[in-house]
Amino acid sequence: MRAAMMAALLWTLPAASMAAPDAQAWAQWQQQQQQQTLHEAYPNPRTPGQPWVKVGVRSQTLSVFSAAGALEKRYDISTAKRGVGETQNSYQTPRGWHRICEKIGDGAASDTIIFRREVTPWKYTPELHAEYPNKDWILTRILWLCGQEPGLNQGSRDGVLVDSYARYIYIHGAGRHVPMGTPTSLGCVRMTSEAVIELFERTPVGMEVLIDENG
Numbered sequence: 001m002r003a004a005m006m007a008a009l010l011w012t013l014p015a016a017s018m019a020a021p022d023a024q025a026w027a028q029w030q031q032q033q034q035q036q037t038l039h040e041a042y043p044n045p046r047t048p049g050q051p052w053v054k055v056g057v058r059s060q061t062l063s064v065f066s067a068a069g070a071l072e073k074r075y076d077i078s079t080a081k082r083g084v085g086e087t088q089n090s091y092q093t094p095r096g097w098h099r100i101c102e103k104i105g106d107g108a109a110s111d112t113i114i115f116r117r118e119v120t121p122w123k124y125t126p127e128l129h130a131e132y133p134n135k136d137w138i139l140t141r142i143l144w145l146c147g148q149e150p151g152l153n154q155g156s157r158d159g160v161l162v163d164s165y166a167r168y169i170y171i172h173g174a175g176r177h178v179p180m181g182t183p184t185s186l187g188c189v190r191m192t193s194e195a196v197i198e199l200f201e202r203t204p205v206g207m208e209v210l211i212d213e214n215g
Helices: 002-012 015-019 023-035 126-131 193-202
Strands: 052-056 061-065 071-076 096-104 112-115 118-123 139-147 170-174 189-192 208-212
Antiparallel strands (some): 112 139, 139 170
């Protein structure tokens, strides 16, 4: 695309300007063009200049943005079947700003079962799911979220626990029976095993995550 733009520009330049361009000015112009993004940017609204993740509940997508706000990757996900909410035992997905506080499952094979935050030697299969159809399988990777907004998703509110970390709110892999793009979970953010492996590699501990009800 940049090559096509350059060719179009050269075609419209006057002959005199092409005859003897200033080498330094031309090099600077080229560098500026290469640094410009051709896509709309979404910089981190909480910590400018830092990469971030946005979980869109309405769109059922998870987007990864660079430090400059460029969209690096977007995945289909599945949030809570009961909608959004922060109270303990609500089985809802909490809203607001979070961080990735712990990562579990590094190097585990796809579809490895993680039980009580421990990587097991067992793997999910469709046959195993058929045997235990109501099991909330946590597979492959866990990105454990902790809330960053006291009274909303951190600590308690009116004497009721609303703490995402204490509620064990994860981004995690799910079985192939789970339809992505529609709410199905018990509060966590579900992804395919392949997607959560890729996300795990892209996102360090401490990275900010916004769960946006209207996103």
